[in-house]
Amino acid sequence: MINFQKTLIKDRMRQNKLKKNGLLAILSMALVVGLTTSCGEKRGATANKTGAQTEKRVGVVKRGNFQERISATGNLEALVEVEVKSQVEGEIVTLAVDEGDYVQADDILLKLDPRRIIEERRQAEANVDAAKASVTQAELNTELKRAQLSTRLSKAEADYKIAESNLDAVKAESSSRLTAAETDIQTTKNALEQDNLSLEQARLALSQAKLTLIDNETALKSAQVNQDNALSERDRNKDLFEKKYVAKRTLEEAENRLANAESQYNSAKQRVAAQKESIESQKKAVKAKQSIIETRKTTLKYQELNLEKLKEMRSAQEKRSQLQLEIAKRQMEEVTLTIDQEQVVADQSKIIAEAQHLRNESSLESVKERLEWTTIRAPISGTITLMELEVGEIVTSGRSAFSQSPPLMTISDLSQMVVKTYINEVDMEQLQVDQVVEITSDTYKGKIYQGRVMEISPIGVERENIISFEVMIEVIDSPPELKPGMSTDIDIITYEEKNVLLIPIEAVQSETSITAVAQIGSGNNQLKTDQAIQLKSLSGKSFNGKISSVQSGQLLINMDAGQRGLRPGPQTFAVLSNGRQVADGISTAVSIKRDKYVMVDGDSPTRTSVKIGLQNEVDAIVLSGLQNGARVLLKNRTAGGPGSWGAR
Numbered sequence: 001m002i003n004f005q006k007t008l009i010k011d012r013m014r015q016n017k018l019k020k021n022g023l024l025a026i027l028s029m030a031l032v033v034g035l036t037t038s039c040g041e042k043r044g045a046t047a048n049k050t051g052a053q054t055e056k057r058v059g060v061v062k063r064g065n066f067q068e069r070i071s072a073t074g075n076l077e078a079l080v081e082v083e084v085k086s087q088v089e090g091e092i093v094t095l096a097v098d099e100g101d102y103v104q105a106d107d108i109l110l111k112l113d114p115r116r117i118i119e120e121r122r123q124a125e126a127n128v129d130a131a132k133a134s135v136t137q138a139e140l141n142t143e144l145k146r147a148q149l150s151t152r153l154s155k156a157e158a159d160y161k162i163a164e165s166n167l168d169a170v171k172a173e174s175s176s177r178l179t180a181a182e183t184d185i186q187t188t189k190n191a192l193e194q195d196n197l198s199l200e201q202a203r204l205a206l207s208q209a210k211l212t213l214i215d216n217e218t219a220l221k222s223a224q225v226n227q228d229n230a231l232s233e234r235d236r237n238k239d240l241f242e243k244k245y246v247a248k249r250t251l252e253e254a255e256n257r258l259a260n261a262e263s264q265y266n267s268a269k270q271r272v273a274a275q276k277e278s279i280e281s282q283k284k285a286v287k288a289k290q291s292i293i294e295t296r297k298t299t300l301k302y303q304e305l306n307l308e309k310l311k312e313m314r315s316a317q318e319k320r321s322q323l324q325l326e327i328a329k330r331q332m333e334e335v336t337l338t339i340d341q342e343q344v345v346a347d348q349s350k351i352i353a354e355a356q357h358l359r360n361e362s363s364l365e366s367v368k369e370r371l372e373w374t375t376i377r378a379p380i381s382g383t384i385t386l387m388e389l390e391v392g393e394i395v396t397s398g399r400s401a402f403s404q405s406p407p408l409m410t411i412s413d414l415s416q417m418v419v420k421t422y423i424n425e426v427d428m429e430q431l432q433v434d435q436v437v438e439i440t441s442d443t444y445k446g447k448i449y450q451g452r453v454m455e456i457s458p459i460g461v462e463r464e465n466i467i468s469f470e471v472m473i474e475v476i477d478s479p480p481e482l483k484p485g486m487s488t489d490i491d492i493i494t495y496e497e498k499n500v501l502l503i504p505i506e507a508v509q510s511e512t513s514i515t516a517v518a519q520i521g522s523g524n525n526q527l528k529t530d531q532a533i534q535l536k537s538l539s540g541k542s543f544n545g546k547i548s549s550v551q552s553g554q555l556l557i558n559m560d561a562g563q564r565g566l567r568p569g570p571q572t573f574a575v576l577s578n579g580r581q582v583a584d585g586i587s588t589a590v591s592i593k594r595d596k597y598v599m600v601d602g603d604s605p606t607r608t609s610v611k612i613g614l615q616n617e618v619d620a621i622v623l624s625g626l627q628n629g630a631r632v633l634l635k636n637r638t639a640g641g642p643g644s645w646g647a648r
Helices: 002-021 024-039 115-242 248-373 425-430
Strands: 040-047 053-060 062-084 090-095 108-112 375-377 382-387 409-424 436-441 444-463 466-475 487-504 509-519 532-536 542-551 554-559 569-577 580-600 606-609 611-615 619-624 631-633
Touching: 062 382, 062 425, 062 466, 062 619, 115 248, 248 375, 409 425, 409 444, 409 487, 425 466, 425 487, 436 466, 466 487, 487 611, 509 569, 532 554
Parallel strands: none
Antiparallel strands: 040 053, 053 631, 062 409, 062 487, 090 108, 108 375, 382 409, 409 466, 436 444, 436 487, 444 466, 487 619, 509 554, 509 580, 532 542, 532 569, 542 554, 569 580, 580 606, 580 631, 611 619
């Protein structure tokens, strides 16, 4: 359904284009000639059964590029186009350009009468001078008042500094004492930390010695076991030697092992005894260090009590000095507050004068800017494509973003042209940015301009009851002959396969054959070959056919291919002959075969089946069935009559 809609829309667009130019009949004839020329060659004319002349037309299968296209119409526009408006009102006194002129950016386009704005500038300059004099007088008054108030503030600040110095002296003296006391405490703490560290090391050494003792005792037990084993082995070998079961050498080796085991046992026994003495010595060292730590803790406690007394004395002294400082500070703040209040009053006149001066300067700058605006310059380089002005004409301001005033002129950069067109929504799936576009214009017939899809609108609009999407197409290397407003025809190449085998679409024919095999059994003698029958479905719909053969209880039927509603596969039908039912509930297998074929040219045209791939309005891709260079018959056109295939 979608493909049908797309074809219908394309045909409608094509017809509209032809009607627009008034050349429908001419182009239709040209299309016939073109197809005959490009896809094949003319043969001799023959007469059909009615005597009308037909033209045998032959196409050639050849390699080429297959393309799918979307066709549309559009109008040329400049990619960059600027509307020039005036930012001030005034009368045009100079018009430096005309429509069609090329201008550079910042070139003068026109001038407005500046006299009224010049007078406003003079008044603004006078106002600025007056305000500047007021500011100078206010500055002098402020400086005088500031000198008077400075003396009062100096005395208050001197009293505050004396109190601050006394406080600093008290803090310095008490800090010295506190520092010495804190130093003594820290020294004691450091020594205590060292003592604790030394104690921990002694305890660690004691623990390690105990572990070593365990290891030595374990080694002693192992040496004892080895000694006992060596003694047993020596005794066994000695007995065997006496019985002459082993050599003397074996006995000597056993005695040597016994001697080594005894030596190792004695060494392990000595190590255990020495380690026990070491442990006792380390225990005494731990006790001595613990005693030193207790003495150190007592000293630290005394030093901390002394520090607390010093802190209390410093706090009392600093409170007295701090109170004196607060009094001096409060007096200084009171003087400062008074000074600030009086200073605000003194500065107020200066601030007012400066504000007025700024307003007058701003007004002056605004007038100067407006005066510059009386000379209107080109914002970009380009061609003036629209201008309807005369000297003496009054123009309005278009400075406001909400202004409805018309532009004075339009400047277009013709170095980069675009085509604006609208594409039907059914074709949007095929459309992509950067696709190649071929552009033609009625103004320059026969010329094809290259383009690309630059922008696709994401929002559709309704045009002539059809949803379409705006598409902008860039014209590559925009030729100077192309102008804004020209109508164009465009072909967007949406798909292309290169060097494929192509056949004219007019050569391809389609044929559908429908056969049915009905299981009628061996008892039905009413049905015969070439007999016309109907198959009636359970829904009551009948389908026409002709019996091709009856054998082995099966009925082979060739069905009329033009009928709709038949589906392939097993089904149940009733069989009718001459409107009379001759069989009911017959199990029937329906087969539908669709074949595409061409008539290969020759003395006797030959029917050849082909497999067709993608196709457009002109060509189709040949997948199999034909070779390059094959000649095929095209559909003939008979003057005053229907078309036929090949020459009949």
